[in-house]
Each structure stands twice: as C-alpha cells, then as structure tokens.
Amino acid sequence: MSGPSAAPAPADPGVPDRGVRPPRLAGLLIAVAAGTLVSVGLGVYGRAHEPAFFAFNVAGFSSGTAAKAWLATIAFLLALVQLVSAMVMYGRIRVAAPSWIGGLHRWSGRVAVLVTVPVAVHCLYALGFQGGEPRVLVHSLAGCLFYGAFVAKMLVLTRPDAPRWALPAVGGAVFTLLTALWFTSSVWFFGTSGLSF
C-alpha cells in the first residue's frame, strides 16, 4: 500500500528492553485490555447492527450454513494441531521437539484464525449477537470473546516481559473458546442436519 519504495525496515538492533524489565504485568495487562476492547466492540456491533438476513450468498458461501460448519471444523482441527504443537514446545509431550514445530504452530494458527473470519463475518453481519436460547447465547458470547482472546494472545507474543504463564493461559483461552464455538455451531449443525456439505 505504501508505494513502491520499500520503507526502511524497523531497525531492530540491540533489543534494548531485555535489560530494562518494566513491571512484568504491564504487557499482559495491555494485551488483555486490548482483547477486552475487541470483544466488547464485536458484541456491541453484533447487538446494535440490524441483522441483515440477506448477506449470505456472498464470498464463497454458495452452500450456506454447511460451508460455515465445515470452515469451523477446519479451524477446530487446526486448533488441535495448535494444542499438540504447543504441548510439544513446552515439553508436555515427551518427544524431541522437531525444529519445524515452531513454524507449524505459527502457520497452523494463522490459517486457523483466517479460516474463522468468513464464518464470523457472516455470523455478525447476517445474524448478530443473539441470546434467544442457551446454545445461541453461549455461541454469541464465545464468538466475541474468541477474537478478544486471539488479539490478547498475539499481543502477549510481542511482549517478552510478560509472565511465563501468560502465553499458555491466553493460548488455552483461545483454544477453549474455539472449541466452545465449534460445539455450539458445527457439532450442533451436523447433529441436526447430518454430515452435509
């Protein structure tokens, strides 16, 4: 976007903040605050925005709800990859961590979250935040919280000064929320409509 001339890459010499160590919780608190803002923002948008039942046949949703259910299932499977690769990285699974495990964790996560985006946009735009029945309420809440947790997770990654437990904690929250989302949508859908494509 910023024109042909490559902007000078942010120089990254010396890593000045390694030695300084500001209050260790500050980074975590900022990340959680940013995530909270995202969650609340999504919820407010979903609630205030008039559900436009129309918006579905767009952007790859030729087969409607089934497409959403399958995309969410892909995201959930990738989230399982996330869980296992994270456990390997943290030594919870006793195998020698292969050198590519970090790349696998990063890229499966990126793909997973990108795959959820069309689903979430459709949910938010066409349906909005709803609380008519428990399943729908849980799904709406988890959907808003998921992206907040995702933002918090990404921000914690950029904070080497965050407490050690912070990353597994937010990462676990992201995984738990995605699992809740998947159970309240795809599993429900496949359970009621059968395994349809």
Place this chain on the structure above:
Amino acid sequence: MKRYAPLLTILAVAVFGGVLLAVNSAGDPANQGAAAPAASPTAPDPPPTSDAPPAVDEVVYAGRSAGDEVTVAIAVSGGRAVGYVCDGAAIEAWLEGTVSGAEVRLASGDGSVSVTGSLDETASLGTVSVAEREWSYAADAVEAPAGLYEGRADVRGVANRIGWIVLDDGSQVGLLDAGGRTGPAPPLDPADPDGVEIDGVPVAVTTVGGDDEVITP
C-alpha cells in the same frame, strides 16, 4: 521482524474481515444480481410470466411450518400471489410471486425469504426458506375472518407496518415493523379491524389479497 509477526497476523485478520464485511454490504439488497457471483442455492426469482393457467382463482392459505418455526400466509388471485412469513418474534417478510399451474413461487424483495409450493382448492404445501434455513409448511385454504392482514400507521413520523396472519383456529401471529425495528404486533380483532392502535394512533388495517402490492421499494 519476528517480534512484529503477531501484529501482522492481527492486521491480516482485521483486513480480511473488513473486506468480507464490505463485500457483504455491497452485495446487500441494493445491488443484488450484479454483485452476487455465487448462484443462489434457493429462491430463484419468480418467473415474470406464468406459462400455465393458474389452478385456482382467488384463495387465501394460512398455516405453519412443520416445526412451527414460522407462520405462512399466501393469497393468490389469478396468476399472482402475495405472501407473508412471520415467526411473531424476529422474522417477517412480505413476498410476491406468481402462480403457474398448481405451483406457487414467492420471494421477498431482497430474495432472503422465499416460498415454493403446490396449491389446490384446499391447501398449499411446500417449502419456506428464511436466510439459509428451510422448512416445509402446510397451509389450509381459509375463509374470513382467517387470512392475511396488513396495518399501516404513521406514529410521530415513523412509518409503522404490521402484518398479521389469522389462522383457521382463530389464533394469530404478527409482527410490527416500526421504521425498520421489529416488535410485537398489537392484537388484531378481525371483527373490528379499525380498533387497532399504536401509542394511541389508529392503524389502517386492510385484508391482503393476491393482487395487492406488498413489497415496497
């Protein structure tokens, strides 16, 4: 660079979401057709002309979907049909369409709600789809006071429109649209249609037949 990669991930998600949202908005009712690359899985638009003579002349049908998700009313007159689909809570849509032989096809102005079914002198059976959901429905031919009613009122500058479906057993399902906001419909007494008020403002109630215009641009 590596340290900023998570921020790029957030940015990618935000941009992707924003683009999809923009595509959705652009593809909304206003300019449908041009902006819908994927073929609509349901609700082909009603054909402009009916090729077979309609099987019935003037009948009003009222009934429910199989699981009572929505209530459906269809009024036909000659080859033309209008309909109203409503769940009494959040879903409502006015539809127009055609009758061709023993087949009726209706769609709402934006195409999000559609009804396809067969009809004869006694009943109409078929499928009603709302957004991505589809239900089968069964609607009996009904006589007044059962049928489809529309109410309109201008309440302090806000256009209020109500749809009511009165079923054969006397029960009714309706919804109020007040300037785009839906709410519960005031009860309708079919014997006294002029008695309906919204905040003290009298509502003009009419019965809807198959030759009425119900989709407003």
